[in-house]
Amino acid sequence: MTDRGDIVLDARHLSRTFTARRESGFFKKKFEQRAVDDVSVTLRAGEVLAIVGESGSGKSVLARMLARIVPPTSGELWLNGAQIDLSGRRGIDYARHVQLVLQDPFASINPVRGIRHTLERPLLIHGASKDDVAERSREVLTSVSLTPPDDYLERYPHELSGGQLQRVNIARGLAVSPSVLLADEPISMLDVSVRLGVLNLLRELCDTRLLAMMYITHDIASARYIADETAVMYAGQVVERARGTAIMDSPxxxxxxxxxxxxxxxxxxxxxxxxxxxxxxxxxxxxxxxxxxxxxxxxxxxxxxxxxxxxxxxxxxxxxxxxxxxxxxxxxxxxxx
Ligand SMILES: Nc1ncnc2c1ncn2[C@@H]1O[C@H](COP(=O)(O)OP(=O)(O)OP(=O)(O)O)[C@@H](O)[C@H]1O
Ligand SMILES: [Mg+2]
Structure with missing residues (x-):
């Protein structure tokens, strides 16, 4: 049984380098780019860790390493107290526990399949029975306030607003009951008028489901609003971190x-x-x-x-x-x- 504040995902000294090329006279010279350099973060049940930083600071690469989509060059990952073997493939069990929600719902949801398909597919992949998936899809739509759920299940992505589609995107992440939700700029593509609603939804889901959440943003003011802890990244490193609102109040x-x-x-x-x-x-x-x-x-x-x-x-x-x-x-x- 997980209690609020328990460590769920612990990333220790994660680094990731990419080989990039830059012009050097006639030639293009290869160089190592340290996208993420020795970053440690701890995600706790019922808490939001905000990662703030400008474009290119390594926020998404960090989230992708936590989701095990990008393998780290070095470092360790611990999930619920057990060290993850990073040399192997990401198992289906890890994917069920750690879900990634991306910023652009229009790009991350298949435009030619209905919402029912979008929600049921991950459940079927993770072994749910046909009877369970219908009920579970209704349940997650209700939890993201798309009610009554039957009004949404038969619709297609183009029949929803950006804010509604991002809620479907979050519902899809929640469908398999993960313990960790990594939200990579979940409100940045949304109209200003619906941003607060999605932010409140994420906070509420974190509290009610005791999710360990990482919230990535450019906007330090939204981090102050939602986060229990904030880490500021610059050029692949965490330059400052603090609990509560100390980052905004006394940087x-x-x-x-x-x-x-x-x-x-x-x-x-x-x-x-x-x-x-x-x-x-x-x-x-x-x-x-x-x-x-x-x-x-x-x-x-x-x-x-x-x-x-x-x-x-x-x-x-x-x-x-x-x-x-x-x-x-x-x-x-x-x-x-
Ligand atoms: N697959 C890749 N190959 C080479 N370089 C990469 C790759 N993915 C990311 N990078 C580089 O790593 C650095 C960090 O990228 P990342 O996507 O994490 O930035 P970010 O902080 O998420 O920026 P944004 O706010 O614009 O989303 C960038 O300089 C980027 O060019
Ligand atoms: Mg990014």
């Missing part, structure tokens, strides 16, 4: 501060800071802090040495030299002398 890392200052606030539009993506030069620094080329507060050490993950207490951490202790800075100056 410590300069990147998080820039993200928050770029959230539109109708009261302060005239004084709004530039979005983080427009600050200073772009590009990553692989030797020192990855954010240092864009950081308005960078120190000399930031350009040359990777910052440690500094523990600020109460589960709040920041990967930044500005938060480091004197001992941590001295240790670096001794080893590099």
């Amino acid at each position: 410590v890392h300069p990147y998080t501060q820039l993200l928050i200052n770029s959230v539109p606030n109708p009261d302060h539009l005239a004084h709004r800071d530039s979005p983080a993506s427009e600050t200073k030069a772009s590009g990553f620094n692989l030797h020192g802090c990855r954010f240092s080329p864009r950081c308005p507060q960078a120190l000399d050490i930031c350009h040359t040495n990777q910052p440690p993950e500094v523990d600020l207490g109460g589960g709040h951490t920041s990967r930044c030299w500005l938060s480091a202790t004197d001992e941590q800075r001295t240790a670096v100056s001794i080893t590099t002398r």
Whole structure:
């Protein structure tokens, strides 16, 4: 029996590199791109972990590694206390426990099959009987507030609104009763008017079904609304994490501060800071802090040495030299002398 707060999925030191090519004179030179670099996350029953970061920061690759669609280059995955053998294929049992919901319902649901087919297919694949699937499809449609369910089962995707179709998408993820739901930007394609409804639905499902949920977003304000814990990613690394609303209320890392200052606030539009993506030069620094080329507060050490993950207490951490202790800075100056 799982209780609220129990660890369901534990990812330890996950990394994923891809081989990419860049122009170099006449030739294209291969280089290793670290899409996700040593990221550890813990998903707990009845809790939402929000992953916030700009485009290309590694959020989807992380979610795909947790879903075992993309194999990690290194790291460990633990599901309900048991270590997963990452060398083998993803078993059907793992897929039942860990479901991924993607941002675009129009792209992830077969347009030529009815909603009944969309919901019943995963159930049949996972061995449910023909009698059970009909009842279960009605049940999940009801749980995502598409009621009465019989009004929706015979419809086709083009007969639903974006918000309704995203609810079907979530219902499909829930059909096999997973313990983990990975929601990759589930509201970003939706009209603003229905976003809050889907966000509230995810929170309610997490609470009532004790789902361990990962909510991926660009929008730090929506993370504050829904999450029990928030991790901010930049260039493949978690740069700051905290429980509750501490990330929004007392951000410590300069990147998080820039993200928050770029959230539109109708009261302060005239004084709004530039979005983080427009600050200073772009590009990553692989030797020192990855954010240092864009950081308005960078120190000399930031350009040359990777910052440690500094523990600020109460589960709040920041990967930044500005938060480091004197001992941590001295240790670096001794080893590099
Ligand atoms: N299959 C792949 N092959 C090569 N590079 C990849 C592959 N998948 C992702 N990447 C690279 O990994 C990095 C992280 O990608 P990812 O999709 O995780 O970003 P993201 O944070 O989800 O961005 P967005 O917010 O735009 O969805 C990107 O630089 C991307 O180009
Ligand atoms: Mg993505």
